[in-house]
Amino acid sequence: MIVPKFGLGTFRLSGQTVIDSVKTALEVGYRAVDTAQIYANEAEVGQAIAESQLNRDELFITTKIWTENYAPEKLIPSLKDSLRKLRTDAVNLSLIHWPAPKLGVSIAEVMQALLEAKQQGLTEHIGISNFNIELTQQAIDSIGLQHIATNQIELSPYLQNHRLVGFLQAQKIDVTSYMTLAYGKVLNDPLLLEIAAQHQVSSAQIALAWALQQGFAVIPSSTKREHLIANLTAQEIQLTKDEMAAIAKLDRNAREVNPEQLAPLWDE
Template sequence: MIPDIGLGTYRLKGQDVIDSVTTALELGYRHIDTAQVYGNEAEVGRAIADSNVPREEIFLTTKVWTDRFHHDDLIKSLEESLERLGTDYVDLVLLHWPSPNNEVPVAESISALAEAKSRGLTRNIGVSNFTMAQLDEALGVEGGEQIITNQIEVHPFLANKALVNHCQEKGVRVTGYMPLAVGKVMEDDTLQQIADDHGVTSAQVALAWVAARDIVVIPSSTKRAHQQSNLDAMALSLSSDEVERINALDRGERIANPSFAPAWDE
């Protein structure tokens, strides 16, 4: 249901995000990921509207920020997102983080997501940065059975194996953000050696490794060549030995770890 690769737009603003989304759609991307807190929904929407790609062919994701988790406010915030995006619906809406200090009960925010779906504001619902316990709680409340993904940080230096396995066992697809570890994969000797053996880049090797775990990848890029390279990585096949060598790079290196983050799974 979720396309296997998408374009992440975190940290992209103004003309940069317009150009990035425009180029990605030209190259064949059909999955665009944004969020309220990114401050670029209007530009993402403009790029989609100005493209030659029909809206129904694009899988568009946005995320509700933690200050809009109360039921009525969440619905209102999503309506505001749709207005900025210039669309009647998104394909997926996520709770961007668990509610800090559990200020808003998960049952309330999941209920709001389910209502948004029933009203046609979104086609699908999900969560992001939820731990195993938090995911289990979300799945157990009314509407929780409709959750289709948990978007979490995944790259060779943070395999997040226990959480990935838990999600998959629960039938929840994992979407992996920061799959290139904000460029750090390009500095790793093991990834570079494997890349040289295949005649590809270390970034492509990292993406192929994440994708091989049945994880959706949403790398961010503003350059056409890099976007094409990321697309091409989906066709790269790694040997079991290469996969094991990459598995060994896991060092629990977490990049997205704000002060309000949950107590992460080991």
């Protein structure tokens, strides 16, 4: 697996809040941080990493290219700008944030520009985010399967995306799960609370353990030290086959993130 199993998400965090979150996460043991151009927090993430005084080679940094930078003449300059903000010569992973079919994005063109960034040494690995099966196949066809490290997609007990996950795992493309807690909606689920009580942990830890046990990488965010630590310890939880089967039944195809102009036609 190329993508670290556990990382810190920074979506919706800004200013001092994101600096504190990243610094605390690195302090308690996180070594992977996920950001994006559209989050407008790359500079703060870079500052937090610099202030942590960890060696760059200990960290795995992911950023995502925003749609306005997809044109071949814009992608590499925009990534170089991200690198300046993140205070690094290269990130470990760069993703195309959304396929944006309604904006007329050529998958082949944007993937080739991203591959060029990799060949220039600006990013160690490249991948995609929010791609359905058809568009993932287009990405594979345009630059080769060996260059696609992951597809970062929304996955939670309420949105299990079996067809897409099955396709990605068959292709040996890492699955990165974001919104694993569905904006907190799964935290009060009676089944997850019941399983959590059995394991003497929280429902959040159970949701993360469910994702990890399927081989997904996860990138939950938090601003609280105790939650950051608790999320990290979800890696130690082993759910039984019966518990995993019960959680599988929670799937309701409930999607939290679906921007009309950017999202593909999802695989049902």
